[in-house]
Amino acid sequence: MTETFGGSVGFDHLLVRSDAPLQGPGTLAFGGSVIAAVVPDTGEAGRPGNRLVLPALSNVHDHGRGLRTLAFGALDDALEIWLTRLGLEPVADPYLRAVVAFGRMAEGGIGIINHCHNTQNVAQLEAEAVAVKRAANAVGVRVAFAVPLFGANPVTYGDPAALYAGLPEGDADALRRRAAAFPAFNEQLAVAESLFELADSLFTVQYGPVAPQWVDEATLRSVAERSAIHGRRIHMHLLETRLQREWADATYPRGLVQHLDEIGLLSPRLTVAHGTHLTSAECELLAERGVSISVNTSSNLRLRSGIAPVADFVASGVKFGLGLDGMAFDDDEDGLREMRLLWHLQRGFGIADVMNRERLLQAVFFDGRDAILGPGSAVPLGPGAPADLMIVNTARMNRDVIADRTGILDLLLTRATKADVDELWVDGRQIVRNGTLASLPLAALEDEFTSRARHAARAVDWPALDRIAGAYRQYYGCGCHAGRSAMPGICTTDP
Numbered sequence: 001m002t003e004t005f006g007g008s009v010g011f012d013h014l015l016v017r018s019d020a021p022l023q024g025p026g027t028l029a030f031g032g033s034v035i036a037a038v039v040p041d042t043g044e045a046g047r048p049g050n051r052l053v054l055p056a057l058s059n060v061h062d063h064g065r066g067l068r069t070l071a072f073g074a075l076d077d078a079l080e081i082w083l084t085r086l087g088l089e090p091v092a093d094p095y096l097r098a099v100v101a102f103g104r105m106a107e108g109g110i111g112i113i114n115h116c117h118n119t120q121n122v123a124q125l126e127a128e129a130v131a132v133k134r135a136a137n138a139v140g141v142r143v144a145f146a147v148p149l150f151g152a153n154p155v156t157y158g159d160p161a162a163l164y165a166g167l168p169e170g171d172a173d174a175l176r177r178r179a180a181a182f183p184a185f186n187e188q189l190a191v192a193e194s195l196f197e198l199a200d201s202l203f204t205v206q207y208g209p210v211a212p213q214w215v216d217e218a219t220l221r222s223v224a225e226r227s228a229i230h231g232r233r234i235h236m237h238l239l240e241t242r243l244q245r246e247w248a249d250a251t252y253p254r255g256l257v258q259h260l261d262e263i264g265l266l267s268p269r270l271t272v273a274h275g276t277h278l279t280s281a282e283c284e285l286l287a288e289r290g291v292s293i294s295v296n297t298s299s300n301l302r303l304r305s306g307i308a309p310v311a312d313f314v315a316s317g318v319k320f321g322l323g324l325d326g327m328a329f330d331d332d333e334d335g336l337r338e339m340r341l342l343w344h345l346q347r348g349f350g351i352a353d354v355m356n357r358e359r360l361l362q363a364v365f366f367d368g369r370d371a372i373l374g375p376g377s378a379v380p381l382g383p384g385a386p387a388d389l390m391i392v393n394t395a396r397m398n399r400d401v402i403a404d405r406t407g408i409l410d411l412l413l414t415r416a417t418k419a420d421v422d423e424l425w426v427d428g429r430q431i432v433r434n435g436t437l438a439s440l441p442l443a444a445l446e447d448e449f450t451s452r453a454r455h456a457a458r459a460v461d462w463p464a465l466d467r468i469a470g471a472y473r474q475y476y477g478c479g480c481h482a483g484r485s486a487m488p489g490i491c492t493t494d495p
Protein backbone atom coordinates (compact mmCIF):
# COMPACT_ATOMS: atom_id res chain seq x y z
CA MET A 1 0.00 0.00 0.00
CA THR A 2 1.25 3.43 -0.80
CA GLU A 3 1.03 6.13 1.80
CA THR A 4 2.14 9.68 2.14
CA PHE A 5 3.56 11.28 5.25
CA GLY A 6 4.15 14.99 5.55
CA GLY A 7 4.14 17.38 2.64
CA SER A 8 1.28 19.68 1.88
CA VAL A 9 -2.37 19.81 0.93
CA GLY A 10 -3.84 22.31 -1.51
CA PHE A 11 -7.33 23.65 -0.94
CA ASP A 12 -9.90 25.75 -2.70
CA HIS A 13 -11.97 26.17 0.46
CA LEU A 14 -10.82 25.73 4.05
CA LEU A 15 -12.91 25.66 7.22
CA VAL A 16 -10.57 27.25 9.75
CA ARG A 17 -13.17 27.66 12.49
CA SER A 18 -16.92 27.37 12.81
CA ASP A 19 -17.65 31.10 13.04
CA ALA A 20 -15.53 32.42 10.17
CA PRO A 21 -16.05 32.35 6.40
CA LEU A 22 -14.29 29.65 4.41
CA GLN A 23 -10.81 30.61 3.28
CA GLY A 24 -9.12 29.80 0.00
CA PRO A 25 -7.55 29.00 -2.26
CA GLY A 26 -4.23 28.10 -0.70
CA THR A 27 -1.98 25.39 0.63
CA LEU A 28 -1.56 23.80 4.04
CA ALA A 29 2.07 22.96 4.65
CA PHE A 30 2.74 20.24 7.22
CA GLY A 31 5.60 20.05 9.66
CA GLY A 32 5.46 16.39 10.67
CA SER A 33 2.12 15.72 12.29
CA VAL A 34 0.98 19.35 12.54
CA ILE A 35 0.08 22.15 10.18
CA ALA A 36 3.12 24.39 9.91
CA ALA A 37 1.69 27.12 7.68
CA VAL A 38 -1.33 28.20 5.68
CA VAL A 39 -0.13 29.77 2.46
CA PRO A 40 -2.72 31.70 0.39
CA ASP A 41 -2.65 31.20 -3.36
CA THR A 42 -1.81 34.15 -5.52
CA GLY A 43 -2.97 34.11 -9.12
CA GLU A 44 -3.82 30.83 -10.83
CA ALA A 45 -7.31 31.96 -11.77
CA GLY A 46 -9.85 29.51 -13.12
CA ARG A 47 -8.84 26.43 -11.14
CA PRO A 48 -11.71 23.97 -10.69
CA GLY A 49 -12.31 24.81 -7.04
CA ASN A 50 -13.43 21.37 -5.90
CA ARG A 51 -11.24 20.78 -2.85
CA LEU A 52 -12.93 21.57 0.45
CA VAL A 53 -10.66 20.96 3.44
CA LEU A 54 -12.34 20.35 6.79
CA PRO A 55 -11.17 18.97 10.12
CA ALA A 56 -11.34 15.15 10.09
CA LEU A 57 -14.72 13.97 11.36
CA SER A 58 -15.03 12.84 14.97
CA ASN A 59 -17.28 9.87 15.73
CA VAL A 60 -17.95 10.44 19.40
CA HIS A 61 -19.68 7.15 20.06
CA ASP A 62 -19.23 3.81 18.32
CA HIS A 63 -18.65 0.15 19.06
CA GLY A 64 -16.32 -0.88 16.23
CA ARG A 65 -18.17 -4.03 15.22
CA GLY A 66 -17.05 -5.05 11.75
CA LEU A 67 -20.28 -6.96 11.25
CA ARG A 68 -23.23 -4.61 11.30
CA THR A 69 -25.97 -5.65 13.69
CA LEU A 70 -28.54 -5.98 10.88
CA ALA A 71 -26.21 -8.41 9.12
CA PHE A 72 -26.22 -10.87 12.01
CA GLY A 73 -29.94 -10.67 12.75
CA ALA A 74 -30.23 -8.04 15.47
CA LEU A 75 -32.94 -6.19 13.58
CA ASP A 76 -33.76 -2.56 14.31
CA ASP A 77 -36.24 -2.29 17.16
CA ALA A 78 -36.49 -0.73 20.60
CA LEU A 79 -33.07 -0.94 22.26
CA GLU A 80 -34.39 -3.29 24.95
CA ILE A 81 -35.68 -5.73 22.31
CA TRP A 82 -32.67 -5.30 20.02
CA LEU A 83 -30.38 -6.17 22.94
CA THR A 84 -31.98 -9.62 23.19
CA ARG A 85 -30.44 -10.38 19.79
CA LEU A 86 -27.10 -8.64 20.13
CA GLY A 87 -25.59 -11.92 21.29
CA LEU A 88 -26.15 -13.31 17.78
CA GLU A 89 -22.96 -11.63 16.59
CA PRO A 90 -20.62 -14.41 15.47
CA VAL A 91 -17.39 -14.57 17.43
CA ALA A 92 -14.71 -12.91 15.33
CA ASP A 93 -11.03 -12.21 15.30
CA PRO A 94 -10.86 -8.96 17.32
CA TYR A 95 -8.29 -7.37 15.00
CA LEU A 96 -10.32 -8.02 11.84
CA ARG A 97 -13.53 -6.96 13.57
CA ALA A 98 -12.06 -3.58 14.47
CA VAL A 99 -9.97 -3.01 11.36
CA VAL A 100 -13.00 -3.39 9.09
CA ALA A 101 -15.05 -1.00 11.23
CA PHE A 102 -12.32 1.63 11.48
CA GLY A 103 -11.43 1.33 7.79
CA ARG A 104 -15.03 1.95 6.71
CA MET A 105 -15.26 4.97 8.99
CA ALA A 106 -11.97 6.34 7.63
CA GLU A 107 -13.27 6.13 4.06
CA GLY A 108 -16.07 8.44 5.21
CA GLY A 109 -13.61 10.99 6.60
CA ILE A 110 -13.79 9.89 10.24
CA GLY A 111 -10.35 10.22 11.76
CA ILE A 112 -11.13 10.32 15.48
CA ILE A 113 -13.24 7.61 17.10
CA ASN A 114 -14.54 6.96 20.59
CA HIS A 115 -14.63 3.17 20.63
CA CYS A 116 -16.93 1.77 23.33
CA HIS A 117 -15.67 -1.74 23.31
CA ASN A 118 -18.23 -4.55 23.31
CA THR A 119 -16.25 -7.56 24.39
CA GLN A 120 -16.96 -10.91 22.74
CA ASN A 121 -15.13 -12.80 25.47
CA VAL A 122 -14.79 -11.04 28.75
CA ALA A 123 -11.89 -13.27 29.79
CA GLN A 124 -10.00 -12.06 26.71
CA LEU A 125 -10.60 -8.34 27.16
CA GLU A 126 -6.92 -7.48 27.40
CA ALA A 127 -6.12 -9.37 24.20
CA GLU A 128 -9.08 -7.73 22.49
CA ALA A 129 -7.86 -4.28 23.52
CA VAL A 130 -4.40 -4.99 22.14
CA ALA A 131 -5.99 -6.13 18.88
CA VAL A 132 -8.17 -3.01 18.66
CA LYS A 133 -5.10 -0.84 19.18
CA ARG A 134 -3.26 -2.73 16.43
CA ALA A 135 -6.26 -2.19 14.13
CA ALA A 136 -6.45 1.53 14.93
CA ASN A 137 -2.75 1.97 14.26
CA ALA A 138 -2.90 -0.05 11.03
CA VAL A 139 -5.79 2.02 9.68
CA GLY A 140 -4.17 5.18 11.03
CA VAL A 141 -7.08 6.68 12.97
CA ARG A 142 -7.09 8.14 16.47
CA VAL A 143 -9.04 5.92 18.83
CA ALA A 144 -10.13 6.42 22.43
CA PHE A 145 -10.84 2.95 23.81
CA ALA A 146 -13.50 2.90 26.53
CA VAL A 147 -12.94 -0.17 28.71
CA PRO A 148 -16.38 -1.67 29.40
CA LEU A 149 -17.47 -1.94 33.05
CA PHE A 150 -20.87 -3.57 33.42
CA GLY A 151 -22.95 -6.26 35.09
CA ALA A 152 -25.60 -4.57 37.25
CA ASN A 153 -29.20 -5.20 36.19
CA PRO A 154 -27.91 -7.75 33.68
CA VAL A 155 -31.34 -8.96 32.53
CA THR A 156 -33.80 -6.10 32.98
CA TYR A 157 -33.79 -2.62 34.46
CA GLY A 158 -34.91 -3.61 37.94
CA ASP A 159 -36.02 -6.96 39.32
CA PRO A 160 -36.24 -9.59 36.55
CA ALA A 161 -38.55 -11.91 38.53
CA ALA A 162 -41.60 -10.96 36.49
CA LEU A 163 -39.71 -11.57 33.26
CA TYR A 164 -38.60 -15.02 34.38
CA ALA A 165 -42.14 -15.83 35.47
CA GLY A 166 -43.38 -15.16 31.95
CA LEU A 167 -40.94 -17.57 30.29
CA PRO A 168 -40.59 -21.36 30.08
CA GLU A 169 -38.07 -22.56 32.65
CA GLY A 170 -35.41 -23.34 30.04
CA ASP A 171 -35.48 -19.82 28.61
CA ALA A 172 -35.40 -18.24 32.07
CA ASP A 173 -32.48 -20.46 33.07
CA ALA A 174 -30.50 -19.42 30.02
CA LEU A 175 -30.99 -15.76 30.97
CA ARG A 176 -30.02 -16.48 34.59
CA ARG A 177 -26.84 -18.25 33.47
CA ARG A 178 -25.85 -15.33 31.26
CA ALA A 179 -26.50 -12.90 34.11
CA ALA A 180 -24.24 -14.91 36.43
CA ALA A 181 -21.33 -14.86 33.99
CA PHE A 182 -20.24 -11.25 34.55
CA PRO A 183 -16.95 -10.86 36.40
CA ALA A 184 -16.92 -8.88 39.64
CA PHE A 185 -16.59 -5.12 39.24
CA ASN A 186 -13.30 -4.96 41.14
CA GLU A 187 -11.83 -7.48 38.70
CA GLN A 188 -13.09 -5.42 35.76
CA LEU A 189 -11.58 -2.25 37.25
CA ALA A 190 -8.26 -4.03 37.72
CA VAL A 191 -8.23 -4.98 34.03
CA ALA A 192 -9.14 -1.41 33.09
CA GLU A 193 -6.23 -0.06 35.11
CA SER A 194 -3.81 -2.36 33.30
CA LEU A 195 -5.12 -1.26 29.90
CA PHE A 196 -4.23 2.39 30.45
CA GLU A 197 -0.67 1.32 29.73
CA LEU A 198 -1.60 0.78 26.08
CA ALA A 199 -1.96 4.52 25.50
CA ASP A 200 0.21 6.24 22.91
CA SER A 201 -0.08 9.38 20.82
CA LEU A 202 -2.92 8.01 18.66
CA PHE A 203 -4.53 5.55 21.08
CA THR A 204 -5.98 6.56 24.41
CA VAL A 205 -7.85 4.60 27.06
CA GLN A 206 -10.91 5.63 29.05
CA TYR A 207 -13.12 4.25 31.79
CA GLY A 208 -16.27 2.90 30.17
CA PRO A 209 -18.99 2.38 32.79
CA VAL A 210 -21.51 1.22 30.20
CA ALA A 211 -24.50 3.09 31.68
CA PRO A 212 -25.80 3.99 35.16
CA GLN A 213 -28.33 1.15 35.10
CA TRP A 214 -25.64 -1.41 34.27
CA VAL A 215 -22.97 -0.40 36.78
CA ASP A 216 -23.12 -0.66 40.55
CA GLU A 217 -22.94 2.37 42.77
CA ALA A 218 -19.52 1.60 44.27
CA THR A 219 -17.96 1.27 40.84
CA LEU A 220 -19.43 4.55 39.59
CA ARG A 221 -18.00 6.28 42.65
CA SER A 222 -14.65 4.61 42.18
CA VAL A 223 -14.51 5.59 38.51
CA ALA A 224 -15.32 9.20 39.40
CA GLU A 225 -12.52 9.21 41.94
CA ARG A 226 -9.96 7.55 39.69
CA SER A 227 -10.81 9.90 36.85
CA ALA A 228 -10.23 12.91 39.09
CA ILE A 229 -6.95 11.57 40.46
CA HIS A 230 -5.43 10.53 37.13
CA GLY A 231 -7.16 13.04 34.84
CA ARG A 232 -8.55 10.16 32.78
CA ARG A 233 -11.65 10.41 30.64
CA ILE A 234 -14.92 8.54 31.17
CA HIS A 235 -17.39 7.50 28.46
CA MET A 236 -20.87 6.32 29.43
CA HIS A 237 -24.29 5.80 27.83
CA LEU A 238 -26.92 7.96 29.56
CA LEU A 239 -30.72 8.03 29.33
CA GLU A 240 -30.82 6.55 25.85
CA THR A 241 -34.42 5.30 26.00
CA ARG A 242 -37.72 6.20 27.60
CA LEU A 243 -37.64 2.97 29.61
CA GLN A 244 -34.25 3.92 31.04
CA ARG A 245 -35.68 7.31 31.99
CA GLU A 246 -38.60 5.61 33.78
CA TRP A 247 -36.23 3.28 35.61
CA ALA A 248 -34.01 6.19 36.62
CA ASP A 249 -36.95 8.27 37.87
CA ALA A 250 -38.22 5.35 39.96
CA THR A 251 -34.78 4.48 41.30
CA TYR A 252 -33.50 8.01 41.95
CA PRO A 253 -36.52 10.09 42.97
CA ARG A 254 -34.27 13.13 43.38
CA GLY A 255 -32.88 12.67 39.89
CA LEU A 256 -30.29 10.33 38.38
CA VAL A 257 -28.20 13.12 36.88
CA GLN A 258 -28.26 14.99 40.17
CA HIS A 259 -27.08 11.80 41.83
CA LEU A 260 -24.25 11.37 39.34
CA ASP A 261 -23.20 14.90 40.19
CA GLU A 262 -23.23 14.17 43.90
CA ILE A 263 -20.86 11.25 43.47
CA GLY A 264 -18.47 13.40 41.42
CA LEU A 265 -19.00 11.80 38.05
CA LEU A 266 -19.93 14.97 36.17
CA SER A 267 -16.82 16.78 35.00
CA PRO A 268 -15.13 17.98 31.78
CA ARG A 269 -13.57 14.49 31.66
CA LEU A 270 -16.97 12.85 31.06
CA THR A 271 -18.71 12.26 27.73
CA VAL A 272 -22.17 10.75 27.77
CA ALA A 273 -23.72 9.00 24.79
CA HIS A 274 -27.30 9.64 23.62
CA GLY A 275 -28.87 11.74 26.41
CA THR A 276 -32.05 11.33 24.40
CA HIS A 277 -34.24 11.69 27.48
CA LEU A 278 -32.39 14.41 29.38
CA THR A 279 -34.47 17.26 30.79
CA SER A 280 -33.55 20.90 30.18
CA ALA A 281 -32.52 21.28 33.84
CA GLU A 282 -30.23 18.27 33.49
CA CYS A 283 -28.71 19.77 30.34
CA GLU A 284 -27.95 22.91 32.29
CA LEU A 285 -26.25 20.92 35.02
CA LEU A 286 -24.18 18.98 32.45
CA ALA A 287 -23.21 22.27 30.81
CA GLU A 288 -22.14 23.74 34.15
CA ARG A 289 -19.96 20.72 34.85
CA GLY A 290 -18.37 20.76 31.39
CA VAL A 291 -19.73 17.34 30.36
CA SER A 292 -19.93 16.54 26.62
CA ILE A 293 -22.69 14.63 24.85
CA SER A 294 -22.61 12.39 21.80
CA VAL A 295 -25.76 12.89 19.72
CA ASN A 296 -26.48 9.63 17.92
CA THR A 297 -29.30 10.64 15.63
CA SER A 298 -29.51 7.59 13.35
CA SER A 299 -29.10 5.16 16.20
CA ASN A 300 -31.83 6.95 18.14
CA LEU A 301 -34.15 6.57 15.16
CA ARG A 302 -33.28 2.98 14.28
CA LEU A 303 -33.48 1.82 17.92
CA ARG A 304 -36.70 3.79 18.44
CA SER A 305 -35.20 5.85 21.24
CA GLY A 306 -36.48 9.19 20.04
CA ILE A 307 -34.97 12.50 19.03
CA ALA A 308 -32.36 14.05 21.33
CA PRO A 309 -33.29 17.42 22.90
CA VAL A 310 -30.61 19.29 20.96
CA ALA A 311 -32.58 22.53 21.43
CA ASP A 312 -31.83 22.14 25.16
CA PHE A 313 -28.19 21.32 24.40
CA VAL A 314 -27.91 24.52 22.39
CA ALA A 315 -29.80 26.63 24.94
CA SER A 316 -27.78 25.32 27.90
CA GLY A 317 -24.49 25.53 26.03
CA VAL A 318 -23.58 21.91 26.80
CA LYS A 319 -21.02 20.71 24.26
CA PHE A 320 -21.94 17.92 21.88
CA GLY A 321 -20.64 16.06 18.87
CA LEU A 322 -22.07 13.35 16.64
CA GLY A 323 -21.82 9.60 17.05
CA LEU A 324 -22.73 6.82 14.64
CA ASP A 325 -23.05 4.14 17.33
CA GLY A 326 -22.56 1.46 14.67
CA MET A 327 -25.99 2.42 13.33
CA ALA A 328 -25.54 4.91 10.49
CA PHE A 329 -28.78 5.75 8.73
CA ASP A 330 -27.91 3.74 5.62
CA ASP A 331 -25.73 1.28 7.58
CA ASP A 332 -22.69 2.66 5.81
CA GLU A 333 -20.69 4.57 8.46
CA ASP A 334 -21.46 7.84 6.63
CA GLY A 335 -20.61 10.70 8.99
CA LEU A 336 -21.54 13.40 6.48
CA ARG A 337 -25.08 12.09 6.03
CA GLU A 338 -25.27 11.85 9.82
CA MET A 339 -24.31 15.51 10.05
CA ARG A 340 -27.07 16.45 7.57
CA LEU A 341 -29.64 14.39 9.45
CA LEU A 342 -28.68 16.15 12.68
CA TRP A 343 -28.93 19.50 10.88
CA HIS A 344 -32.35 18.90 9.35
CA LEU A 345 -33.87 17.41 12.49
CA GLN A 346 -32.50 19.99 14.87
CA ARG A 347 -32.10 23.35 13.14
CA GLY A 348 -35.71 24.12 13.99
CA PHE A 349 -38.96 23.98 12.00
CA GLY A 350 -40.68 26.90 10.32
CA ILE A 351 -38.81 30.06 11.12
CA ALA A 352 -37.70 28.93 14.56
CA ASP A 353 -33.91 29.06 14.42
CA VAL A 354 -33.00 26.54 17.09
CA MET A 355 -29.49 25.67 15.95
CA ASN A 356 -27.64 27.80 13.46
CA ARG A 357 -25.03 26.64 11.01
CA GLU A 358 -22.09 27.80 13.12
CA ARG A 359 -23.35 25.81 16.11
CA LEU A 360 -23.66 22.69 13.96
CA LEU A 361 -20.17 23.08 12.50
CA GLN A 362 -18.76 23.77 15.96
CA ALA A 363 -20.33 20.56 17.26
CA VAL A 364 -19.41 18.31 14.35
CA PHE A 365 -15.91 19.55 13.56
CA PHE A 366 -14.61 20.87 16.88
CA ASP A 367 -16.57 19.97 20.03
CA GLY A 368 -16.81 16.32 18.97
CA ARG A 369 -13.03 16.11 18.94
CA ASP A 370 -12.88 17.55 22.46
CA ALA A 371 -15.50 15.04 23.58
CA ILE A 372 -13.17 12.22 22.53
CA LEU A 373 -9.72 13.58 23.26
CA GLY A 374 -10.42 16.13 25.99
CA PRO A 375 -11.09 19.86 26.22
CA GLY A 376 -8.67 21.98 24.22
CA SER A 377 -7.93 19.27 21.65
CA ALA A 378 -9.87 21.05 18.92
CA VAL A 379 -8.18 24.19 17.65
CA PRO A 380 -8.68 26.30 14.51
CA LEU A 381 -7.22 24.75 11.37
CA GLY A 382 -4.07 26.82 11.23
CA PRO A 383 -0.42 26.71 12.24
CA GLY A 384 0.14 24.32 15.14
CA ALA A 385 -3.12 22.40 14.63
CA PRO A 386 -2.85 18.63 14.27
CA ALA A 387 -2.82 17.62 10.59
CA ASP A 388 -6.13 15.72 10.92
CA LEU A 389 -7.96 16.70 7.74
CA MET A 390 -10.77 15.50 5.54
CA ILE A 391 -10.84 16.60 1.93
CA VAL A 392 -14.26 16.67 0.35
CA ASN A 393 -14.54 16.86 -3.43
CA THR A 394 -17.43 19.17 -4.24
CA ALA A 395 -17.60 18.34 -7.96
CA ARG A 396 -20.47 15.84 -7.71
CA MET A 397 -22.52 18.13 -5.45
CA ASN A 398 -21.82 21.10 -7.69
CA ARG A 399 -22.65 19.52 -11.06
CA ASP A 400 -25.95 21.31 -11.72
CA VAL A 401 -25.29 24.48 -9.75
CA ILE A 402 -25.29 27.89 -11.41
CA ALA A 403 -22.21 29.91 -10.53
CA ASP A 404 -22.43 32.24 -7.52
CA ARG A 405 -25.89 31.04 -6.51
CA THR A 406 -25.06 28.41 -3.91
CA GLY A 407 -22.31 28.39 -1.31
CA ILE A 408 -20.00 25.49 -0.58
CA LEU A 409 -21.45 25.02 2.90
CA ASP A 410 -24.98 25.02 1.43
CA LEU A 411 -23.90 22.11 -0.73
CA LEU A 412 -22.21 20.33 2.16
CA LEU A 413 -25.28 20.58 4.41
CA THR A 414 -27.67 19.49 1.65
CA ARG A 415 -25.85 16.92 -0.45
CA ALA A 416 -22.62 15.63 1.08
CA THR A 417 -22.16 11.91 1.60
CA LYS A 418 -19.29 9.55 2.21
CA ALA A 419 -18.93 9.25 -1.58
CA ASP A 420 -17.63 12.83 -1.71
CA VAL A 421 -14.73 12.20 0.66
CA ASP A 422 -11.54 12.11 -1.37
CA GLU A 423 -8.82 12.12 1.26
CA LEU A 424 -8.28 11.69 4.98
CA TRP A 425 -5.15 12.72 6.78
CA VAL A 426 -4.55 11.87 10.43
CA ASP A 427 -1.48 13.00 12.34
CA GLY A 428 0.08 14.14 9.07
CA ARG A 429 -0.36 10.73 7.46
CA GLN A 430 -2.59 10.25 4.43
CA ILE A 431 -4.77 7.22 5.11
CA VAL A 432 -7.47 7.70 2.43
CA ARG A 433 -6.73 8.59 -1.18
CA ASN A 434 -9.33 8.89 -3.99
CA GLY A 435 -11.99 7.83 -1.51
CA THR A 436 -10.25 4.54 -0.79
CA LEU A 437 -8.37 3.46 2.30
CA ALA A 438 -4.69 3.77 1.44
CA SER A 439 -3.26 2.22 4.59
CA LEU A 440 -4.80 -1.26 4.14
CA PRO A 441 -6.65 -3.23 1.43
CA LEU A 442 -10.07 -2.70 2.97
CA ALA A 443 -12.20 -4.52 0.38
CA ALA A 444 -10.15 -7.70 0.76
CA LEU A 445 -10.26 -7.46 4.55
CA GLU A 446 -14.05 -7.00 4.44
CA ASP A 447 -14.45 -10.08 2.22
CA GLU A 448 -12.24 -12.15 4.48
CA PHE A 449 -14.03 -10.92 7.60
CA THR A 450 -17.53 -11.49 6.21
CA SER A 451 -16.78 -14.98 4.97
CA ARG A 452 -15.28 -15.93 8.33
CA ALA A 453 -18.34 -14.50 10.11
CA ARG A 454 -20.70 -16.57 7.93
CA HIS A 455 -18.65 -19.63 8.72
CA ALA A 456 -18.61 -18.92 12.47
CA ALA A 457 -22.35 -18.20 12.68
CA ARG A 458 -24.16 -20.89 14.64
CA ALA A 459 -27.74 -22.10 14.29
CA VAL A 460 -30.27 -19.81 15.95
CA ASP A 461 -33.25 -20.90 18.05
CA TRP A 462 -35.60 -18.27 16.62
CA PRO A 463 -38.72 -19.41 18.53
CA ALA A 464 -36.81 -19.02 21.82
CA LEU A 465 -35.64 -15.55 20.81
CA ASP A 466 -39.20 -14.59 19.90
CA ARG A 467 -40.48 -15.85 23.27
CA ILE A 468 -37.81 -13.87 25.08
CA ALA A 469 -38.49 -10.70 23.08
CA GLY A 470 -42.21 -11.11 23.82
CA ALA A 471 -41.53 -11.48 27.53
CA TYR A 472 -39.43 -8.31 27.51
CA ARG A 473 -42.21 -6.39 25.77
CA GLN A 474 -44.61 -7.64 28.43
CA TYR A 475 -42.25 -6.80 31.29
CA TYR A 476 -41.54 -3.25 30.16
CA GLY A 477 -45.07 -2.68 28.89
CA CYS A 478 -46.36 -3.37 32.41
CA GLY A 479 -43.91 -0.96 33.97
CA CYS A 480 -42.10 -3.62 36.00
CA HIS A 481 -38.82 -1.70 35.51
CA ALA A 482 -40.31 1.35 37.18
CA GLY A 483 -41.86 -0.44 40.12
CA ARG A 484 -45.38 -0.18 38.70
CA SER A 485 -46.21 -3.88 38.90
CA ALA A 486 -47.72 -4.74 42.28
CA MET A 487 -45.67 -7.87 42.72
CA PRO A 488 -43.27 -9.93 40.65
CA GLY A 489 -45.06 -12.24 38.29
CA ILE A 490 -48.36 -10.43 38.26
CA CYS A 491 -47.92 -8.61 35.01
CA THR A 492 -46.84 -11.67 33.06
CA THR A 493 -49.74 -13.92 34.05
CA ASP A 494 -52.34 -12.15 31.99
CA PRO A 495 -50.90 -10.93 28.70
Ligand SMILES: [Zn+2]
Pocket (backbone or CB within 6 Å): 061, 062, 063, 116, 237, 273, 325
Ligand atom coordinates in the same frame (compact mmCIF):
# COMPACT_ATOMS: atom_id res chain seq x y z
ZN1 LIG B 1 -23.73 2.68 22.16
